Every structure is written in structure tokens, then in C-alpha cells.
Amino acid sequence: MNNSKGLLIILSGPSGAGKDTVLKELLAHNDKVRVSISATTRQPRQGEENGRDYHFISREQFETLIQRDGVLEYAEYCGNFYGTPRAQVEAWLDEGLDVVLEIEVQGAKKVMAKCPEAVSVFILPPSFAVLEKRLRRRATDSEEAVQKRLAAARGEILQAADYDYMVVNDALEDCVSDLEAVLQGEKCRSARAGNLIEEVLKNE
Amino acid sequence: MNNSKGLLIILSGPSGAGKDTVLKELLAHNDKVRVSISATTRQPRQGEENGRDYHFISREQFETLIQRDGVLEYAEYCGNFYGTPRAQVEAWLDEGLDVVLEIEVQGAKKVMAKCPEAVSVFILPPSFAVLEKRLRRRATDSEEAVQKRLAAARGEILQAADYDYMVVNDALEDCVSDLEAVLQGEKCRSARAGNLIEEVLKNE
Numbered sequence: 001m002n003n004s005k006g007l008l009i010i011l012s013g014p015s016g017a018g019k020d021t022v023l024k025e026l027l028a029h030n031d032k033v034r035v036s037i038s039a040t041t042r043q044p045r046q047g048e049e050n051g052r053d054y055h056f057i058s059r060e061q062f063e064t065l066i067q068r069d070g071v072l073e074y075a076e077y078c079g080n081f082y083g084t085p086r087a088q089v090e091a092w093l094d095e096g097l098d099v100v101l102e103i104e105v106q107g108a109k110k111v112m113a114k115c116p117e118a119v120s121v122f123i124l125p126p127s128f129a130v131l132e133k134r135l136r137r138r139a140t141d142s143e144e145a146v147q148k149r150l151a152a153a154r155g156e157i158l159q160a161a162d163y164d165y166m167v168v169n170d171a172l173e174d175c176v177s178d179l180e181a182v183l184q185g186e187k188c189r190s191a192r193a194g195n196l197i198e199e200v201l202k203n204e
Numbered sequence: 205m206n207n208s209k210g211l212l213i214i215l216s217g218p219s220g221a222g223k224d225t226v227l228k229e230l231l232a233h234n235d236k237v238r239v240s241i242s243a244t245t246r247q248p249r250q251g252e253e254n255g256r257d258y259h260f261i262s263r264e265q266f267e268t269l270i271q272r273d274g275v276l277e278y279a280e281y282c283g284n285f286y287g288t289p290r291a292q293v294e295a296w297l298d299e300g301l302d303v304v305l306e307i308e309v310q311g312a313k314k315v316m317a318k319c320p321e322a323v324s325v326f327i328l329p330p331s332f333a334v335l336e337k338r339l340r341r342r343a344t345d346s347e348e349a350v351q352k353r354l355a356a357a358r359g360e361i362l363q364a365a366d367y368d369y370m371v372v373n374d375a376l377e378d379c380v381s382d383l384e385a386v387l388q389g390e391k392c393r394s395a396r397a398g399n400l401i402e403e404v405l406k407n408e
Contacts, residue, residue, distance in 0.1 A: 185389030
């Protein structure tokens, strides 16, 4: 509403839930939304680009960031660090832009604890069978990796109730519409209204 | 989302905030929304119709309703009873329809306490000056009545923060869009998701 600061949005969901596609659609229709680029120590996958998909940095660089309180959260996952550099996120929020953190469950919970004003959204697949089908379509992963991701997905989905919202990604269009409604609705929350009542009454 | 029960929506706001116009627009674009018709013991104003604007009933009839637990809430306001008959509201919710209760602040707080799952929305005027202008345009009210309404409005606006959401009615279209987003977003709340997670995992 008339709150000048943007919304901090935590977006999670298992591999294969379609977070990337949903985000791409959200960004295509909303020029006031930014996506935080995570930093990671893992190797880039084919087609991934430094500074677009992730900031690919060394373990040493990551540890320096941590020491300087330069990450909003970080977690170790499958032997690699993943984290959210703080400075860019805060600059965008101050500009009134909404900032999406696409992070996994461990990191999400840390941000929820640290930033209670954040809005957390979990993207669910319509069913586990659909999730498995989507994961198997990725040619880049070995069978072992698929099994690992499925087990991880189940564990993550069981934690979806800890998020403020759950949005099912069955029809992409409906999923994006729900996500947009969540953001627009959250901006009308009384808890975010600041001094709106005083503003309305001041011309009395 | 996949919750079969409808949303119970508490809608308040001072006279002149434009609740009726906002509601009319909401209904025009959403065929799954119903508005509860309040019962009142006050006299109909010019143009008001029994069963459309209110159920105009006698004090005796109202007291009988209260005794039979047939009102969701009731309050006395300017010497008259106003209340929400329970049966129709619950039938609509069970059908999966969203039901709007357009009620004043006293009654709203009673419903909030009794129905914690209800979504409460306060419609604000863009400024108190605009509110006064809108109220004075009503030819039906005497100056004394206008002054009474302005004093009541100030008191009500000061309680807006007790509602889940505040929506400003400046441009009607934006106000209705915000209200629709609030409803769509609320349906994605994890707290309303029922057994969605189990549903997603059951085909595993």
C-alpha cells in the first residue's frame, strides 16, 4: 500500500516444483520485483552463468562473507555453501522494490527467524508423481541424484506448513496469479501499514 | 485453494468510506461471493428494501433470535439492534462460498473473537476531509447526524489496526483489486490448507 519499503519474500519448494518458471513469469509481469542472486561454492551446472544464476565463489570467499556478516543466511547442502548476500537485498527493499529469496528450507527458516516481516511461500507440486516425472525429465542428473532429490523433496514438502503460504504449481498461470495475490494482499496487512491511520486522520 | 469451505470476511469502515460501492463491485466480478444480510430493528431509510438491505425486524423478533443463538453477533448502536443471522452464513460457507459480513466495529470484534478463521478488512477513506465531503453529499442526513457520524468515524478509524487488513478506498478500482487480492491470498495461507501436504504426498 503506502508503505515505502518493499516486501521480502522467501520462496521455497523442492526441485521440480517449478520455482524458476514461476519466478520468471512473476518477473515478466512485475517490474517492481527483484530476485536475490545467491552465492554458492558449488560448481556451475551446464548453462548456468555467474552473476545471473548464482554468484559462484570459492569456499574462502564465502567464509570471508560470513565473518563480515555479509550474508542474510547461509547453509551447507550436499557439501556446498549456499547463502544470500545481504547488501543488495537491503538496498532493493529500501528502494521500495519487492525482493524474492529463492532458498531451500534450512536457509528459509533462518531468514524467517531473523526477518519476521518476511513473507514465506512454499511452492508445491500438484502431486509427488508429477514431481518425479518433472525431475526425470532433467537429463543432467544421474539416477542416484534423482533418488537423492526425491528423498530431499519429501522432507522439504513435510515442512511446507512452516511457511505463511502454500501455492500449488499445477497450471502455471494460476500459480503465478496466486503468488501475485499473496504479495498484493500482504501489502494491505495492517501490520505493514505504518502510520497510515495517522495520515488519514491528520487532515481532520 | 483446495479448501472446500468458503472464507468468512469481516468488512468494516466508517460511513462514507464507500463500503457499499466496493462490495457492489466485488460482487459484480466474483460469483462465489455472498453478502450476509444483517437484521436490524431500526427503521428503513428511503430506498432501502427489506431482505435486500437489511432484514427489518421488531425488537421482539430480534430478542427471540438472540435467545435461540440465531445471531453470529449483535450490537446496539444509536438505540437500535444490528446483528448477523447465523444460519444463512454457515450454509453458504459450507457450500464453499465466501461470505462478507459488512458490520460495524463492535460487531466485528465479536466475530473476530468467535471466529478466529475470519479475515477482517477495514476500508479507509483516503483522508478525513474526503470522508466529510462524501458524508455531506448524502441529502438524507441532518447536520446533527453528520456531526454524529464524523465523531463515530474518527473513533472507528482509530480501531482499524485491530483488523487483519486495511484497504484505502481512493480509486475504487484499486480498492476492489486490493480486496480481491486479500481474498485470493488468504486462500493460499498454510493455516487454511487442511490436509494439502498429505494429498500431495499420498501418490508417492
